[in-house]
Amino acid sequence: MAAFTITTLAQDEARSVYPLIREAVPGLALAAWLRFARQLTQVRRASVGGIVVARRTGREFPCGLFCYRVDQDLERGRVLVAEHFVAVDLLDPPAVLAALVGELESLGRRFDCVAVRSVVHSADGDVAGGLSAAGHEPEGSLLFKPLIAAAPPQPVRSSLPTPRKAGRQPSAKCLPA
Numbered sequence: 509m510a511a512f513t514i515t516t517l518a519q520d521e522a523r524s525v526y527p528l529i530r531e532a533v534p535g536l537a538l539a540a541w542l543r544f545a546r547q548l549t550q551v552r553r554a555s556v557g558g559i560v561v562a563r564r565t566g567r568e569f570p571c572g573l574f575c576y577r578v579d580q581d582l583e584r585g586r587v588l589v590a591e592h593f594v595a596v597d598l599l600d601p602p603a604v605l606a607a608l609v610g611e612l613e614s615l616g617r618r619f620d621c622v623a624v625r626s627v628v629h630s631a632d633g634d635v636a637g638g639l640s641a642a643g644h645e646p647e648g649s650l651l652f653k654p655l656i657a658a659a660p661p662q663p664v665r666s667s668l669p670t671p672r673k674a675g676r677q678p679s680a681k682c683l684p685a
Contacts, residue, residue, distance in 0.1 A: 512607040517559035519549040532592045562607050571597045572604040588616035591627035593635045605638040
């Protein structure tokens with residue numbers, strides 16, 4: 509197996525992995541990536557999230573990455589959530605993914621997580637297959653519904669209270685005794 513160097517992405521390195529993240533999110537604009545990466549790579553957030561990068565040992569340019577965050581799961585406790593996996597290599601992409609998965613599990617242990625939840629966006633069979641081979645099992649279904657509609661939404665009657673405007677006090681109602 510090829511040797512890889514696994515590091516946490518520093519904030520000033522976000523541009524260097526932009527071509528990689530575009531493999532996972534093809535329509536992603538550079539500005540959107542830099543905003544996203546800036547939040548994950550803040551030094552004060554290092555214990556709750558970040559971006560892990562793989563490089564072939566001795567090479568400058570990265571060949572793989574994933575984004576992670578630590579979440580509190582209601583049933584399990586601390587869970588490491590990883591998504592946006594990318595493993596690009598002309599010679600051996602499965603080796604890149606294997607190095608990333610190995611780091612994923614080590615990272616979860618370092619953060620005292622009880623489990624790793626891997627989110628594979630779209631139908632990336634190579635990533636899903638690599639995670640399955642490493643012992644990751646389906647936990648459930650992850651479903652998605654966009655909230656921004658192309659057409660204006662139709663009015664819906666709701667029994668929920670409407671938000672009050674600032675500075676307006678509710679009127680008092682007296683009920684007969």
